[in-house]
Amino acid sequence: MFSILKPLPTDPILGLMAAYRQDTNPNKIDLGVGVYKDELGNTPVLKAVKKAEAFRLENETSKSYIGLAGDLGFCSKIEQQLLGEHRALLANRVRTAQAPGGTGALRVAAEFIVRCNPNATVWVTTPTWANHISLFEAAGLTVKEYPYYDYENKGLLFDEMVETLKQVPKGDIVLLHACCHNPSGMDLNLEQWEIVADIAADVGFTPLVDIAYQGFGTGLDDDAAGLRLLADKVDELIICSSCSKNFGLYRERIGACSIISDTSAVADIANSVLLSVVRSIYSMPPAHGAAIVDTILGSNELTALWHEELAEMRDRINGLRSLIVDALNTETDQDFSFIKHQHGMFSFLGINKEQIERLQKEFGIYIVGSSRVNVAGISKANIDYFSKAVAEVLK
Numbered sequence: 001m002f003s004i005l006k007p008l009p010t011d012p013i014l015g016l017m018a019a020y021r022q023d024t025n026p027n028k029i030d031l032g033v034g035v036y037k038d039e040l041g042n043t044p045v046l047k048a049v050k051k052a053e054a055f056r057l058e059n060e061t062s063k064s065y066i067g068l069a070g071d072l073g074f075c076s077k078i079e080q081q082l083l084g085e086h087r088a089l090l091a092n093r094v095r096t097a098q099a100p101g102g103t104g105a106l107r108v109a110a111e112f113i114v115r116c117n118p119n120a121t122v123w124v125t126t127p128t129w130a131n132h133i134s135l136f137e138a139a140g141l142t143v144k145e146y147p148y149y150d151y152e153n154k155g156l157l158f159d160e161m162v163e164t165l166k167q168v169p170k171g172d173i174v175l176l177h178a179c180c181h182n183p184s185g186m187d188l189n190l191e192q193w194e195i196v197a198d199i200a201a202d203v204g205f206t207p208l209v210d211i212a213y214q215g216f217g218t219g220l221d222d223d224a225a226g227l228r229l230l231a232d233k234v235d236e237l238i239i240c241s242s243c244s245k246n247f248g249l250y251r252e253r254i255g256a257c258s259i260i261s262d263t264s265a266v267a268d269i270a271n272s273v274l275l276s277v278v279r280s281i282y283s284m285p286p287a288h289g290a291a292i293v294d295t296i297l298g299s300n301e302l303t304a305l306w307h308e309e310l311a312e313m314r315d316r317i318n319g320l321r322s323l324i325v326d327a328l329n330t331e332t333d334q335d336f337s338f339i340k341h342q343h344g345m346f347s348f349l350g351i352n353k354e355q356i357e358r359l360q361k362e363f364g365i366y367i368v369g370s371s372r373v374n375v376a377g378i379s380k381a382n383i384d385y386f387s388k389a390v391a392e393v394l395k
């Protein structure tokens with residue numbers, strides 16, 4: 001049976017990681033992989049996480065199953081982090097299932113959508129995180145794209161986006177990135193969120209908000225402001241969140257799929273379907289990541305420490321954005337100021353394939369083929385080398 005299989009190409013980012021590891025250039029820089037890095041190029045365990053883990057080691061009393069929805073303390077704290085004091089929460093219209101990472105949450109959402117409407121199309125931004133397309137298609141859903149990033153002017157194609165969204169059939173799903181758009185870093189402002197929310201309410205599509213970088217853009221509440229605005233205007237909403245980046249818990253695989261329904265009674269029904277989806281995929285989620293987040297968010301002291309560490313990561317990223325603009329604008333004759341107006345870890349440099357290849361071969365600077373760079377891979381130690389190398393390939 002297996003002999004009919006054809007080999008598939010490896011994921012380009014994983015291939016890039018392998019090539020980077022083998023490169024012996026002492027000045028090499030990895031700007032490919034989407035993980036936060038500190039000034040030394042490390043992705044350390046947060047202090048708040050270490051403390052929560054120590055507490056858990058002492059206090060965990062059982063390894064028995066935690067139930068289909070996962071850790072209920074985690075679920076309710078995440079709902080609050082996402083929605084604040086939103087009336088959907090106060091009216092008991094929100095249900096959450098803990099999931100294995102943001103990816104697991106998206107796959108649960110995809111299967112949930114299939115149960116609601118197997119003929120639904122999921123509309124995603126052009127471009128989007130590549131795995132969005134694969135995972136919705138893997139669940140049997142059709143994926144279509146709507147205009148989003150303006151490669152020419154390094155901004156948003158907002159008018160084109162609006163025109164397409166107005167044509168989306170009722171019952172379809174529109175995926176929106178809450179903040180720190182991956183791969184472009186280009187986010188909607190609040191006025192634009194409001195317009196999108198009005199269209200969703202008018203047209204009757206269901207928004208699915210992917211929030212994988214809450215706290216990495218401008219702040220925990222600011223980064224969820226668009227999502228909350230959407231929840232003001234539509235009755236039904238799906239939210240897929242991830243604690244990989246903001247808690248630095250990547251390999252613990254912790255995220256959540258939250259469903260907002262019109263009424264509490266519908267929410268109960270939706271929840272029963274959500275849990276049945278979970279049961280048929282992985283039965284129950286892993287406990288550790290959720291316990292860490294629950295412990296941190298359940299303690300004023302650990303929450304304060306985590307807020308500090310999150311702000312440190314965010315400030316470093318935003319500081320690097322300014323540093324990169326200054327360095328590239330000095331070394332090259334192009335204007336890279338757009339990088340300052342974007343958010344999160346990613347931006348497109350806007351250079352071509354040949355220039356990307358030269359950066360890798362001649363300078364050991366690793367960037368994915370779309371020219372998306374992970375801003376956090378830059379440091380004060382390598383910014384000069386990086387900007388001179390970019391200037392060289394742009395000549």
Ligand code: PMP
Pocket residue numbers: 034100101102103104129177182210212242243244250254255
């Ligand atoms: N959504 C987006 C937009 C992402 O960039 C990522 C991670 N790269 C995820 C979801 C999933 O994150 P994870 O599964 O690692 O929690």
